[in-house]
Amino acid sequence: MSAETWVIARFTVLMASLATAIVLPPAIAIGWVLARKQFPGKALLETIVSLPLVLPPVATGLLLLWLFGRRSPLGQALDSMGIDVIFTWKAVVLSMMVISFPLVARSVRAGIEQVDRRYEDLAATLGAGSFRILRTITLPLASRGIAAGAVLGFSRALGEFGATIMVAGAIPGRTRTLAVGIYTLVETGREETAWSLLLVSALLAFGAIYVSNRLVEQKGRA
Amino acid sequence: MIDLSIDVTMRQGEFTLIVSDAAEVEVLGLFGPSGSGKTSLLEAIAGIRRPDAGEVRIGNRILFSSSKRIDVPARERHIGYVPQDALLFPNLDVTGNINYGKRGPDAQDEGQFVALAAILDLQALLDRRVQMLSGGEKQRVAIARALMTRPSILLLDEPLAGVDRERREVILPYILRIRRELHVPLIYVTHDETELNSIADRVLRLA
Numbered sequence: 001m002s003a004e005t006w007v008i009a010r011f012t013v014l015m016a017s018l019a020t021a022i023v024l025p026p027a028i029a030i031g032w033v034l035a036r037k038q039f040p041g042k043a044l045l046e047t048i049v050s051l052p053l054v055l056p057p058v059a060t061g062l063l064l065l066w067l068f069g070r071r072s073p074l075g076q077a078l079d080s081m082g083i084d085v086i087f088t089w090k091a092v093v094l095s096m097m098v099i100s101f102p103l104v105a106r107s108v109r110a111g112i113e114q115v116d117r118r119y120e121d122l123a124a125t126l127g128a129g130s131f132r133i134l135r136t137i138t139l140p141l142a143s144r145g146i147a148a149g150a151v152l153g154f155s156r157a158l159g160e161f162g163a164t165i166m167v168a169g170a171i172p173g174r175t176r177t178l179a180v181g182i183y184t185l186v187e188t189g190r191e192e193t194a195w196s197l198l199l200v201s202a203l204l205a206f207g208a209i210y211v212s213n214r215l216v217e218q219k220g221r222a
Numbered sequence: 223m224i225d226l227s228i229d230v231t232m233r234q235g236e237f238t239l240i241v242s243d244a245a246e247v248e249v250l251g252l253f254g255p256s257g258s259g260k261t262s263l264l265e266a267i268a269g270i271r272r273p274d275a276g277e278v279r280i281g282n283r284i285l286f287s288s289s290k291r292i293d294v295p296a297r298e299r300h301i302g303y304v305p306q307d308a309l310l311f312p313n314l315d316v317t318g319n320i321n322y323g324k325r326g327p328d329a330q331d332e333g334q335f336v337a338l339a340a341i342l343d344l345q346a347l348l349d350r351r352v353q354m355l356s357g358g359e360k361q362r363v364a365i366a367r368a369l370m371t372r373p374s375i376l377l378l379d380e381p382l383a384g385v386d387r388e389r390r391e392v393i394l395p396y397i398l399r400i401r402r403e404l405h406v407p408l409i410y411v412t413h414d415e416t417e418l419n420s421i422a423d424r425v426l427r428l429a
Contacts, residue, residue, distance in 0.1 A: 116309075118305070118309055119309060119311060121265075121270035121296065122270075122303065122305065122309050123311070123322065124269070124270065124295070124296035124297045125268050125269065125270065125296045125297070125299070125301060125302070125303045125368075126297075126322050126323040126367065126368070126370075126371055127297050127298075127300075127323060127325060127371055128297060128322070129297060136311075136322075137311060137313070140313040141312065141313055
């Protein structure tokens with residue numbers, strides 16, 4: 001494996017891990033709210049959460065490009081604090097986060113919905129408040145669904161292309177990920193390197209599917 | 223003693239249950255056929271099922287009243303509830319389950335834990351995973367878990383339902399011990415009247 005392939009693979013795995021780690025807490029919160037709470041506007045929240053799943057990633061990328069660019073209030077605020085997002089590694093993480101968030105949140109929600117509510121009710125009769133119940137009963141019992149969601153989100157982040165190329169570009173050594181790398185290398189006629197990136201992607205995909213299947217199996221057995 | 227008044231309307235039916243001036247009643251047996259709403263009634267007392275209308279009072283505490291707009295949340299009711307299937311938390315071992323209801327200062331809880339483990343003969347089971355327990359053992363752990371909170375009343379929903387018929391005597395002596403040593407007022411619900419003969423001071427029939 002060439003040094004270039006290695007740099008791209010390591011960078012991609014690192015960014016996808018970071019994105020998954022950042023996405024997990026809010027995805028758990030939203031997944032729990034959607035699984036357990038009834039409130040006006042729930043359907044709207046559900047739609048917003050699932051939007052990046054349906055929207056073409058390139059369109060999501062365009063939205064992010066505007067939102068974090070210097071023409072939007074958010075972009076200006078970040079700029080005044082000296083934080084550059086667009087065309088940096090932060091944009092890579094950001095795209096991965098936005099695109100994988102719906103998958104993680106939906107998987108968490110499904111995991112929580114499978115937890116028998118009567119455990120939660122019973123914990124309340126033992127004096128536990130809702131946060132303690134969530135922490136000690138609901139989340140541990142939903143842990144496989146949450147782990148499966150994390151694997152799914154991580155895998156999706158690894159393959160992220162559309163949004164990434166819009167907001168992060170394909171700067172070698174700075175923002176070039178596996179998916180973006182394959183595309184740009186083929187475009188510039190360097191197919192051999194593209195093939196080695198493909199090999200790495202395939203290995204990572206195998207690993208992710210293996211882990212996710214193991215989680216599902218254990219879930220079936222429990 | 224048991225001093226309670228329940229008069230509620232629920233989807234499962236209407237229930238009126240008044241037991242007062244009954245100083246001698248420590249164990250109240252509630253008896254009714256399957257489908258008579260026994261479980262729903264206990265859940266309404268415990269605070270995990272909201273009646274459509276009516277009032278639930280235990281001692282001088284109103285726990286639910288539709289006319290006064292009172293609905294004390296389950297976690298503040300101090301009512302011990304042991305459901306039919308025990309519902310032990312599968313992610314915790316026996317000790318973890320019992321300790322879930324810890325309340326007061328640690329030293330006091332420790333004493334309570336040791337006492338309950340002794341009364342219910344749980345010492346040998348403390349490190350077990352709950353999946354490894356028999357039906358009767360599950361019930362005993364669930365009873366200890368509920369008593370750990372020092373409830374003002376303990377509700378038992380068909381504690382023998384998950385226990386083999388020939389091994390039923392393994393749970394009733396423990397209930398008698400709880401009664402003798404802890405003096406917790408008890409409501410024992412069953413569809414089998416014979417179970418109540420040996421333990422209940424008074425038996426009420428749910429239509």
